[in-house]
Amino acid sequence: MVEQGADEMLAGPNDDDIAILVVGDPFGATTHSDLMLRAKEKGMGVEVIHNVSIMNAVGCCGLQLYSYGETVSICFFTDEWKPDSFYAKIRENRKRGLHTLCLLDIKVKEMTVEEMMKGKYGKFQPPRYMTVNQCIEQLMEIEEIRNEGVYDWDTVCVGLARVGQPTQTLKAGTMRELLNEDFGGPLHSFVIAGDCHFFRDR
């Protein structure tokens, strides 16, 4: 993990070339921006090679990239914690007819609160990747609570899985239609469509 290994990577003197491979674009995560700034402070040369990101690869679902509004993150809800800042952002996007890309939560190397309190570091939960189905459930849970009519079961959406891989799967439909669709393994993403102008009858 970059977070834990950064100090070691930045500890000089070091004549080695160090490569960091990331999923998506290097600047999609603040962690990498921070790492670059720290390396430059130490006088280390840094070369960035940009990469495809879901922020642009999502164009494959047919909704035009320049008609997306602010991107939102959907975090796994717990009984005590249901962060819903995405709701207001989706509302503002939809008011303006814009699509919303939802980035779905990933839990890797996470510890339970109990284990942390016991001080048992290094014992991790199994990895979890939010599915399109879980995303729809959580979106509708918040719509029921907030009840502002930002979206409903008939809102047109697109579920995406493993974009750019040979097994890539894209399915468009209403929230209701996609709720029980099987998208297969991770990673999943989700788009809530804004205003659409269909240029093909399909």
Next chain:
Amino acid sequence: MVEQGADEMLAGPNDDDIAILVVGDPFGATTHSDLMLRAKEKGMGVEVIHNVSIMNAVGCCGLQLYSYGETVSICFFTDEWKPDSFYAKIRENRKRGLHTLCLLDIKVKEMTVEEMMKGKYGKFQPPRYMTVNQCIEQLMEIEEIRNEGVYDWDTVCVGLARVGQPTQTLKAGTMRELLNEDFGGPLHSFVIAGDCHFFRDR
């Protein structure tokens, strides 16, 4: 040009593999979506390899990708035609504290109206690529006309040139500061910052 060569590429029968290389992500342009749909209609297999796009590579300027609003296009103004739909979009983005990526106009293989009227096809104007400086001039021209205070000479912006190339140049500053900065050759892009939370004093 893909637009002119599409019919030839799609004319069957053809056992050849055809590769189309594009700048940015293939789905950044409707032209490519259309080409893919037409190829699939003819039963041709299509494989898409996603690519870096300015829509995500712009992350290199340090402003977080998930804090961007709708992307806008800035077209070359003429004496008769000054399209300003970007103004309302920038206003809505800034109201919400979001950054705006401005895609700057490119004129390649363009003909003058006079040549077109004479029917002299094939005689093209020299290519033109909008600079950061021209972009700022046009933005301020529209602000003076519309006068809604969406941005002003003191608004913080970032000019970007040749992102991803070894000669990449990024400069942050106010509109006033960047107006006369030299960014070198094409392609240029421009970002109007929304709310910023500086996490380094630099």
